[in-house]
Amino acid sequence: MVEQPANVDAAVNTPVVVDSNDDGTVAQELELEHMRSTLEEAIVETRSTPLENRPRLPRIALSKRNRAVVRALNPMLVTYLEASRDLCETDSILFGAALAVCRIIGAKVSTAGRATGHSSAIPAWRRRIEERIAKARALIGRLICFRSGNNRPRIVRTVRMAFAGTNVSLSQPDITQKLTERIDALKQRIAAWGKRIRQYTERSTRFNQNRLFQSDQKRLYESLERPMVSGTGPAPNRADTVAFWRGLWSEPVNHNEGPWTEVVARQCTGITPMDPVIITPDDVAEAVRRAPNWKSPGLDGLHHYWLKGFMVCHAVLARQFQEALNQKSLPSLFTTGITHLVPKDQDATDPSKYHPITC
Structure with missing residues (x-):
């Protein structure tokens, strides 16, 4: 009983020597070296890439492996962040680290850049089904023409292809x-495809409403009471739109201060x-x-996910944000955004009939 604590302390303080010939240890060291080289390449690549040409980072699964x-x-990242001079350089390091993670786990990263890659608002599955419906309707029209006595070569050729096999x-x-x-x-096929589109659309609407209920209930209730209007008419002139919003945001305005300000x-x-x-x-972490x-x-x-995962950046961000607060200056990276214009009503030709939403 008396000798047991001494034996336990001796066992705890005994250094553990790992055999370098162990296959598991060697494989782990090689994997860490591969991660380190991938991180280095991604950070160097990000530093030399303008913001608008950065690839679009995908949403990765929240799995144990990732x-x-x-x-x-x-x-x-500690070595890179300690040498960071400002918020822009820290942002570049964190983006490079996120890019390295995506490459290590094999996630698909868009290399076209976010400025040139304009994704369509219509999902790919819906476009495919709508293309099938359009082809089926065209075929129905030609079959009806042939049934009514139209024997033109193009019509006959289409009918023969329809009955091929x-x-x-x-x-x-x-x-x-x-x-x-x-x-x-x-x-009947067209009706089934149309029903599939309606089912997918209803499911997507329910999913978006549930997600909006968790994040912003007020916005959800407003959207249910007053559904969002999408402009169906022609789009406004690009030059007029830029001139209108530039007049609101970019041109300086001289305000006449009233006597109440002195009071x-x-x-x-x-x-x-x-x-x-x-x-x-702790403020940054919270x-x-x-x-x-x-x-x-x-x-x-x-995305915020990477700021949560790379926790070593919190101390650096706190110090650099404190410096920006003391100097009363922020880089344009944090004061510039991409503005999307959402139409207020069906009249989409007037630039003033839009809600500006900036990301």
Whole structure:
């Protein structure tokens, strides 16, 4: 009983020597070296790439493997972040680390750049189904023309292709009945495809409403009471739109201050100034913790998920944000955004009839 604690202490303090010939240890070291080289390449590449030409980072699955890769790269960033001079350089390092994670786990990264890659608002699956419906309707029109006696070569060729692989001949006596059956079958297919589009659309609407209910209930109720209007008319002139919003945002305005401002200034002379704001790493961690993982990013393309995963950046961000606060200056990276114009009503030709939403 008396000797047991001493034996336990001796066992705990005994250094463990790992055999370098162990296959597991060697494989792990090689994997870490591969991660380190991938991180180095991604950071160097990001530093030499303008913001608008950065690739679009995908949303990665929150799996154990992906989290393990993020945790493995987290301590490797210390060397780069300690040498960071400002917020722009820190942002570049973090984006390079996120890009390295995507490459290590094999996630698909868009290399076309976010400025040139304009994705369509219509999903790919819906475009495919709509193309099938359009082709089926065109085929129905030609079959009806042939049934009514139109024997032009193009019509005949299309009808023969429609019955290819069957025992139906265009010269047989019951060809009219076969044409009617074929037309009815195509109409049933079109109805089934249309129902599939409606089901997908309803499911997508329910999913978006549930997600909006979790993040912003007020906005959800407003959208239910007053559905969003999408402009169906012609789009406004590009030059007129730029001139209108530039007049609101870019041109300086001289305001005429009324006499009430002097009264307010005299009343505020006795107010005790607030204490200086000190930004700590805990403040950064708390702000990042409450932010959604995959909310639409700004010009840098960096999601909140990466700020949560790379925790070693919190102390650097706190110090650099404190410097920016003391100097009363922020880089344009944090004050510039991409503005999307959402139409207010059906009149989409007037630039003033839009809601500006900036990411």
